[in-house]
Amino acid sequence: MPIEDRPARAARPDEPTHLVTLWPAGVQLRVRDDETIVDALRRQGLRTRYKCRRGGCGACRATIVTGELCYPTAVCQDVVDGAAVTPGREDSAKCLPCRAVPRSDVHLLLDPTDDVIDMFGTVLPRSAGPTPAEGAAHGPHEGSSPCPS
């Protein structure tokens, strides 16, 4: 999509959004259902690690703790899953935040080498909610799928 067609505005108060929480920092952000998580981060002056922003490289890969995501564009499942699976966490669902759009409130665990960067010094709201482990224990069905057309 050319940039002029991209939703670059802030969410209106009456607009549906989902709350996305990024662990371990616990950073929370409101994500519209017409933007990806990385687009929402960028819109709010934040960054996480990403590279191609097109779902091809896996640099942004994160673990879904709770919640549901979908992909408005086709993604390669091998890239979503990644080559290396953490022993004992074979069933942990992965996602690509550069292409994923939330369909519910979502808790994501970033890669241990990833972090949320506050590019412009905005004060980041912190979640008072459960830790990722607690969230996983009580969370609803986790997963991601293509967006319904």
Add this chain to the structure above:
Amino acid sequence: VSVMRLGYVHIKVTDLAEARDHYTNTMGMTAIEESDGMVYLKSWDEGDHHSVVLQEGGVGLVKLGYKVTDEHALDAIENRATAFGARVERMSKGDNVSVGDGVRITLPSDHTLELYSEIEYVGTETGLLNPDPWPRGGLRGIGVPRLDHTLITTEDPALLERFFQDVLDFRAAERLVAGAEDSDLVGSWMFCGEQPHDIAFVKGANGKLHHFAYHMPDWSALLHAGDVMSMRDVPIDFGPARHGITRGETIYFFDPSGNRNEVFSGGYRTGKDWRTITWTMDQAARGINYTHREIDAKFLEVVT
């Protein structure tokens, strides 16, 4: 030297329509043929039927095609590749749209390499009679004139370098070495004609594509390409910057599936009497990005 150049790059894309839009409207290539979920594209200054093939489903490299001078060269390459111990088979006219008989080799790095001498000649957009310097109808987007080279990854760069030397008569323009005695080959930039490189490889996973590159006339064309990328929200990897290795100028960026592309200009002229340049690991970042002398770890990790 019987191998002339990188003829085609055949890649997988997650969404054919998005990829087609990128390669035609952003890069400025022309779709010559579309059939069976594939798009065959060429650049305006290329005469052969296609130089990029898009295939829907997944991401990454399907195969590379290098064009050789004639059928006898194919026989020689087949014999040498077999003697080397590579898996070799004959491919027939029609296996690839518009491409004639050839030899298909599975490289020691698990990449598929096709050698061919015949491909349908479509012609450049400026023709062969009193041509204009560029198409009168103008260029779309970046308006790349032609494909240039590719960089792939391999677990064993030394083995792949020996293959390209012994079987295909390539020579190393530049080499990146590591280890206590600078004896471990990390990367090699190899040519078959007089370019700085027609193929390059660095240590990494077998079978993967790091990028393929288009040739651009000069630095200012690169900056114009950068403007087009921003207008069309193409994710940039790095650049515009100068390479130490090859002395070329570059912007790396990603197609809509996350396959890495490059626009490349400049560089020097090589040839049969070229003496190989060596880069050591302490200067590797300068070799790759001479301007910034630093590279993001993901630059070498991210492949498709």
